[in-house]
Amino acid sequence: MSTLLAVEHLSKNFRGLRALNDVTLEIAADRVTAVIGPNGAGKSTFFNAATGNIKASSGKVFFRSRDITNRPPHVVAQQGLTRSFQVPRVFSTLTVLENAMMGSRHVFGEQILQALVRRRKMWQADKRLRDRALESLRQVGLESAADRNAGSLGYAERKMVEIARALTSEADLLLLDEPFSGIHDDVASRIIEIIRELPSSGRGVCLIEHNMRIVMSIADYIYVLDHGELIAQGDPACIRHDTRVIEAYLGKGQSNECA
Amino acid sequence: MMSFLVHILVLCSIYIILAVGCNLILGYGGMIQMGHGAFFAVGAYAAAILSTRTSIPWIPEVLISMGLALVVGLILAWSMVPLDPDFFSLVTFGFTIVVVTVLMNWTSLTSGAAGIPGIPGIHLGALDITQGGGFLLLAAILASASMWFVYLLVRSSFGRALRAMRDDDIGFEATGRSAARAKVYAYGLGVMLAGLGGNLYAHYISYIDPNTVGVDLSFLVLTMVVVGGVGTFTGPIVGTLLLVVFPEMLRFIGLPASVGGLIRQALYGFLLVVILYFRPAGLMGGLDWGKRPRWLRFLGPRPPANPVGPDQEVAP
């Protein structure tokens, strides 16, 4: 099991509110990991702190053994960690295809130079990128919308665009923030397929999700957060019956623990 | 009459160079550029000093003008991007004042408020392009080159990145790109063109002083870009034409010279307010490019709906 993201004793305070409290977990390359928990448990905060969108109060974040704690988001993304957002972020004046193309790697200086003096080379690289992006769009079922303005897309389609972008990036780890919220079942099955395929291509994926049915069916390993703390971890079969998890969601009952 | 027309066209060409550079910064980089005048001044004074005190031929000299503007711009932008976007623009404004102050006071270099007179025309080999048609040709070529330059940048992966950054900077950073870096590049390249414009201006008018090249110019160029259409391709051109040609026409109404200049200022201030109030995307900005025929598409990508950044910051 090769660990992609390792989080150690991560904590985050928002002026007195302990959003994350001493969370330690690992996300590996060959399986689908899920982070679940009741509302306000700190799941999105965890993502944001891991990717550098917010500053951690204490603790460390490692990506492939490299310390990325509190590095800015673009640096984190450059390491091979890509994320989607709870409210999907698309570039509204770009076309859907261009949005997917934004997943690519880049070097600004080189791009500028190429744009000015090596245009043929630029078009060639662009063509390759375009093909890759189209392939991603095909996977999410948006290839027919490739030339549409992303701003005209509906909510579900925007989520797909974000996923397409993540796929184009060929990142090692995808962090998906509630990819299934607000999605119809038929669209959901497509995303489920994509997520299931990722570990086999050597990429890791971790999702935050509320939809229990989906989580139980696709996750290989689950972490449960409540009030900012890690209260349980294990495979779906076990988590399903873990007392603490049930308590967190539903209130007190009988005793039965996982790990 | 003819020479007056030529004069207007030369001014238009020079201002177009400035406007497309400012548009790169404002429309594509999303930075409020109140410092364009400072870099214009750098280019102009470099031209003035080098051509009156040394015998450097024009081509290296203009490259120095542009290079100096580029380097100073990169440094300034690099030091400014960590600031809040609001502060960013105020700092560019402050920088213009600093540059004008330096120009006023470093008298050994710049002769201070007296300015530098007697700047020679441009010599390209055997050709002596001082005024008139020859200069117009050069200016027009350089204006076209500047437009082409910006066009190349915008129609590239870098241009795509800038447009994306304009739309959503948090999502942009999530793709592994540094918004700060992109902005620095955009700023440097934009002000490099200002340096070019300054160089041409100095040779054309053959006299410069710190007052003509400062804050007023920054505001004028900003107005041209905003009125024409921020982040569009044709916007800066339209804005320039409107704001250069129209006031010049006022001369024919026979106003006293001193008031004429002020009326021009009042005019473009007024235009700025009117456009921002009724049509913030600018004159060319509201047009729906979606329906345009294929051959027009070379003009470039769609302009933004709300120029210069979204209203709200949405947390990730």
Place this chain on the structure above:
Amino acid sequence: MIPQIVVAGLVTGCVYALLAVGFSIIANSMHFFNLSHGGILLVGAFLTYFFKVKLNLALPLAILLATVLTTVVFLAVASAVFMPMRARGSAKWNVAMASLGVFIVVQAAVGIVFGTAPIDVTGGTVPRMFQLFDVRISSTDITIAVVAVASIALFSVFVRTTKVGMAVRAAVNDREIAGLVGANVARLELVVFGIGAFLAALAGGLVAMTGAVSYTMGLDGLLKAIVVSILGIEAGVLGALIGGLALGAIENVTMYATASSWRDGISLLILMAYIYGTVYVRRTRKNR
């Protein structure tokens, strides 16, 4: 010599403080950089000149009338232009650029109406001089200092004790929440703008009192306001006050230490250095 210079600088600084406080309360509460602020100063100064010299009113009356009239005019502009744009959700920089447009028009208008040459307001009358230890100050200086400090103090009291004032404070702190708890935000914004404009116009009147007015004053005024209010954004009204005084003092000292026209640039550089310093420090400590 030094104390004299510093004191003279502090007096100028009082004017800067008035400008900065006005600018920063508008900026803080409405997230609106009122780039026409310098224009308010300009109009206040020139109207003072007009009332005193052309209509021969007594100076205090001239200043008062000018200040009130200027405030009313700019409130009208705000209601006609800035507030509707904000209500429509215009990007804040669009509104700021619109205020820049207003400034340009105002400055040009002043130049057209009054001419571009500096105009003397005091008419050669020399103020009474007082000696305080090593320092000579004029009655004008004292008036300026007193009026400025009193206005700012009054404003502080106002926002701390009256109901409207506290609503203003709430709005300055967090506009959205103020709106949620029922404050009429739109009207409050006008109140804040009015106060800011009043202070700037008053500053204009005070400057006119010192001697000459010229149509480029507005730009200088705007610059000083911006530079100092960046401090104000950090430390509130008190910061703007202290910052204004500091700027005045630094400028004057620089003026005597070097050739006088470096004055603007050097103090600007010092303050820009301060901005960079504090912003960098803030960034490393701040939660993202």
